[in-house]
Amino acid sequence: MSNGVSVRVLAVQQALETEFSLVEASGNPSSVGSCVARVWLPPKNEATWLLKRYAEDVTYLHHILHLPSVRQQMEDLYKQLSLGLRIEPCHVALILSIFASTAYTLTPLTGGDAVFTNEQTAVKCAFLWSKMALDVLEHSSRSTPGSIEDIQATIILSFVIFNFEGFTMRFRALSASALTMARDLSLHRLDARPDRLPGPHAPLDSDIGREIKRRVWWHMVSTDWILALSGGPQEGTYLMHPAHMRVNYPRNLDDRDLDRYNPQYSRPLSQPTAMTYTLLRIQLADICRSAIDALPPPFSDWGEVNYxxxxxxxxxxxxxxxxxxxxxxxxxxxxHQSRDVEHQYPQIIVQRYILWSTLQGRRSKLNQPFLTRVSMNPRYQYSRKVCLQSARCVIELKALMDHDMASLASAHVRLATFLHNYFLATAVLVMDLCLNKEGGSSEDRRQEIVDACRVLQEAEATSPMASRFLKSLMDILQKYQIQVLPATTVPDVRPLSANTGASGVPDPNLSDRDLVNPNQILPSTYDPLENANIDDLWQNFINLDQNCSPGSWDHLFSALDSRIV
Incomplete structure (x- = not known):
């Protein structure tokens, strides 16, 4: 017990077989007495296994932790629980967020059946642990001054929620909250001159501690800048300007090497480490930020820009x-030349595809306004070519992932980062087929759209994001008189309403803050291809008035962007 946080240790199957997972996760104060947050943790052996899976299968997606330190924190947490000692809410929140992200990404082939009976059980646990972690973080924000663990937990939870819900207000609020906490802890001036730094604690940080803070800061900033060129309500804006921070880039070193070299040493990017992807992502984010600074606002007249x-x-x-x-x-x-590197750093295979998906998605987004204006200026053919090349590259990544990662690819295709780019790439191909009839074989172009939709249909069986993206694409295109799949082929996936509980039945104790219900997103009997003959989709895919203006297409792209949230 710690200032209103009550923790029980239960095996995963035991917790799911009781009412604990349904009642305790509701966060209803009237049902838990004086407790603000009531959570359950798996026993230490299961927790150790989950952390091990996180280290191998998840951490490379957001390398913001020093895993040796986290292992020690978890060891201390379970010791304190066994002795009935006071525990820190931020440590509980961090461990819960780690468990949630691990459970979400597990598949039977990654050994998920060691703790979870099936994939649906793992997703349900991810949902429950995420909800509990949010409750603990909310309590921690009211009862403590904040810590780096609070920020790390918030970042990891935002990853889970992005995959559950998409680019929703909750995801954006969590991301902004993490940045606010980081500024409160002076992370934005971590490497300012010590004699000008008012905070008394930063000079006392260990070298490893300061390095982890750099990782945390630059992960948040790079995410902020990349999302500025991603569509949606925040398009064209970002929260952190480079002139408002004094933080060195993280070093290109593995965790085990952080205390082996002097604090200024970093390997060149030509030498692979666990941090190379993060540093390349920062470089890509800086290009996105520069593009946003140089471009006119999304609502301005694109016909007057300097091409x-x-x-x-x-x-x-x-x-x-x-x-x-x-x-x-x-x-x-x-x-082929990189096989030895991939053997040493297996995560590079996935990182490569996420980096390329993000890169080509942003490049396509940059050129997208001119895709609809090719008839206005022959020079815009350059943008059409680049836009289509980028979109096709994103779609072709799926085949490369299938080849390089075999059946494990399905687990990573359902990641929202990849699905988001895949969704917009498919939309680009649809728009070009509508607008540019002379752009090549009509049958071939239609077939590549059908194949792309098939991937989204296959992914929607295990991903709420894929289902939502496909439904959004179909709904919006139907609105603009583009005939597509009938609405019955895509299940209606909604966040929990105020009267829907974790079992899908009415529960007045839950509010609109609650996460998407795993029982809604993973129906056990749903077959994504059962209701549609997708090979015949192209026969009635296009039926559009060719007199639509470029502005109308801008509105359509904007509608697609807005349906992501």
């Missing part, structure tokens, strides 16, 4: 591609 500036910005993406180390390049020769 040479667009070409210059696009060439920055091209230069970034040329600068990639060989083990992050996509061509077959480079991938």
């Amino acid at each position: 040479d500036r667009f070409i210059s910005l696009d060439q920055r993406f091209e230069a970034f591609i040329r600068s990639l180390p060989v083990f992050f390049r996509l061509d077959e020769a480079s991938r």
Whole structure:
């Protein structure tokens, strides 16, 4: 017990077989007496296994933890629980967020059946642990001054919630909350001159502690900048300006090497480490930020912009591609040359595809306004070509993932980051087929759209994001008189309403804050291809008035962006 946080230790199956997972996760104060947050943790052996899976299968997606320190924190937490000692809410929140993200990404092939009986059980646990972690974080924000663990837990939870719900207000609020906590802890001036730093604690940080704070800070900032060029309500805006921070880049070192070298040493990016992907992601994010600074606002008249500036910005993406180390390049020769690196760092395979998906998604987004204006200026053919190349690259990544990662690819295809880019890439192909009838074989272009929709249909069986993306694409295109799949082929996936409980039955104790229900997103009898003959989809896919203005297409792209949230 710690200031209103009550923790019980129960095996996963035991917890799911009781009413604990339904009643305790509701966060209803009237049902738990004086407790503000009441949570359950798995026994130590299951917790150790979950942390091990996190270290191997999740942490490389957001490398913001020092895993040796986290292992010690978890060891201390379970010791304190066994002795009945006071525990820190931030440590509970961090451990819960780790368990939630691990459970979400597990599959039977990654050993998920060691703790969870099936994939649906794992997703349900991810849902419950996320809800509990949010409750503990809310309590921690009211009862403590904040800590780096609070920020880390918030970042990891935002990853889980993004995959559950998409780019929702909750995800954006969590991301903004993490940045606010970081500024409160002076992370934005971590490497300012000590004699100008008013905070008394930063100079006392260990070298490892300061390095972890750099990782945390730059993960948040790079996410902020990438999302600024991703569509949605925040398009064209970001929260952190580089002039408002004094934080060095993280070092290109593995955790085990942080205390082996002097604090200024970093390996070149040509040498792979667990941090190389993070540093490349920061470089890509900086290009996105520069593009946002140079472009007119999304609501301005794109017909009056300086197109040479667009070409210059696009060439920055091209230069970034040329600068990639060989083990992050996509061509077959480079991938073959990188087999030894992949053996040493297996996560690089997934990181490579996420980086390329993000890169090509942003590049396509940059050129997208001119895709609909090719008839206005022949120079815009450059943007159409780049936009289509980027979209097709994103779609072709699925085949490469299937080849390089075999059946494990399905677990990573359902990640919202990849699905978001895949969704928008499919939309680009649809728009081009509508607008540019002379752009190549109509049958081939229609078939690639059908194949892309098939991937989303296959992914929706285990991903609420895929289901929502496909439904959004179909709904919006139908609104604009583009004939697509009938609405019955895509299940209605909604966040929990105020009267829906974790079992899908009415529960007045839950509010609109609650996460998407795993029982709604993973119906056991649902077959995504049962209600549609997707091979015949192209026969009635397009029926659009060709007199639509570019502004109308801008509104359509905007509608697609807004349906992501």
